[in-house]
Amino acid sequence: MTSYKELGLVNTKDMFAKAIKGGYAIPAYNFNNMEQLQAIIQACVETKSPVILQVSKGARDYANINLLRNMARGAGEYAKELGCEIPIVLHLDHGDSFETCKECIDNGFSSVMIDGSHLPYEENIAVTKKVVEYAHKHDVTVEGELGVLAGIEDEVVAEVSHYTKPEEVVDFVNRTGCDSLAISIGTSHGANKFGPSQCTRNEEGVLIPPPLRFDILEEVEKQLPGFPIVLHGSSSVPMQYVNMILQYGGQLKDSVGIPEEQLRKAAKSAVCKINIDSDGRLAMTAIIRKTLAEKPGEFDPRKYLGPARDELKKMYIHKNINVLGSANHA
Numbered sequence: 001m002t003s004y005k006e007l008g009l010v011n012t013k014d015m016f017a018k019a020i021k022g023g024y025a026i027p028a029y030n031f032n033n034m035e036q037l038q039a040i041i042q043a044c045v046e047t048k049s050p051v052i053l054q055v056s057k058g059a060r061d062y063a064n065i066n067l068l069r070n071m072a073r074g075a076g077e078y079a080k081e082l083g084c085e086i087p088i089v090l091h092l093d094h095g096d097s098f099e100t101c102k103e104c105i106d107n108g109f110s111s112v113m114i115d116g117s118h119l120p121y122e123e124n125i126a127v128t129k130k131v132v133e134y135a136h137k138h139d140v141t142v143e144g145e146l147g148v149l150a151g152i153e154d155e156v157v158a159e160v161s162h163y164t165k166p167e168e169v170v171d172f173v174n175r176t177g178c179d180s181l182a183i184s185i186g187t188s189h190g191a192n193k194f195g196p197s198q199c200t201r202n203e204e205g206v207l208i209p210p211p212l213r214f215d216i217l218e219e220v221e222k223q224l225p226g227f228p229i230v231l232h233g234s235s236s237v238p239m240q241y242v243n244m245i246l247q248y249g250g251q252l253k254d255s256v257g258i259p260e261e262q263l264r265k266a267a268k269s270a271v272c273k274i275n276i277d278s279d280g281r282l283a284m285t286a287i288i289r290k291t292l293a294e295k296p297g298e299f300d301p302r303k304y305l306g307p308a309r310d311e312l313k314k315m316y317i318h319k320n321i322n323v324l325g326s327a328n329h330a
Helices: 013-022 034-046 057-063 065-082 098-106 121-137 166-176 214-223 239-247 260-267 278-294 301-324
Strands: 026-030 051-055 088-095 111-114 141-146 151-153 156-158 180-183 229-231 271-276
Touching: 013 026, 013 271, 026 034, 026 088, 026 301, 034 051, 034 065, 034 278, 034 301, 051 065, 057 065, 065 088, 088 098, 098 111, 098 121, 111 121, 121 141, 121 166, 141 166, 166 180, 166 214, 180 214, 214 229, 214 260, 239 278, 260 271, 260 301, 271 278, 278 301
Parallel strands: 026 051, 026 271, 051 088, 088 111, 111 141, 141 180, 180 229, 229 271
Antiparallel strands: 151 156
């Protein structure tokens, strides 16, 4: 067994307490490869931001859990080399079973999410409690989930959203002992978070999504004062990247995300962790397509992955400073 403390990582407990007190949210960025990790660490060091490195089931299948663990170890050393020892969490995103969570805890993850939101309520409680009991023996923090987000991201698929019921949250947290709670207030997975029928269009014909249910968030805060809340599916799907992908041969139809002003509002509440994955995929894909279109003879991966990494870093700096408010809180 490998403890996350041996890797120079931290769990989310103090990180979340400081975020709630300070009125900002911790960025939770998914990564699958070296370029994504470089961009995350560079951006968070430059902005002096704490960060959660998220690993999904798809990432573990793609990159191997041992490689990912050692990449996280290297991330901390890389941050020190760049001049700032920022707090780094290695987090399992959407763990689908006790066995998956246990495997990650045993392999150096400092935080895990057990997603039982698709299960009946009592089964969700049972599996979350089981994960919590094992994780807390190793000082690992656990994120549970109540409510279902629609959309597709990696292997997380749901056709219909089910908003979190505020009347259930106290019972769920008390009976499971989870350290943070992901709730459903209208965010959604993927780059197509809402269908056109759910949106309006502005004068430029851009889809405007329905507003987040801040009334549900406020009621959850009343029920669980000071408790860490998490938002999944919170990419903003920047149109400059969508348009660049379309310009250079991509096919994305009616892509729409969560407006940044709504995420800024959420970050000032009890929401202390905001997950961002699709925006990173869009930024990298846009620059790779542009580079290969403009230089069709290029075959050195460094020549198109390097610019993609640099654009990703630029976007993450913007998120930390202007959206999540996590800059200068490392």
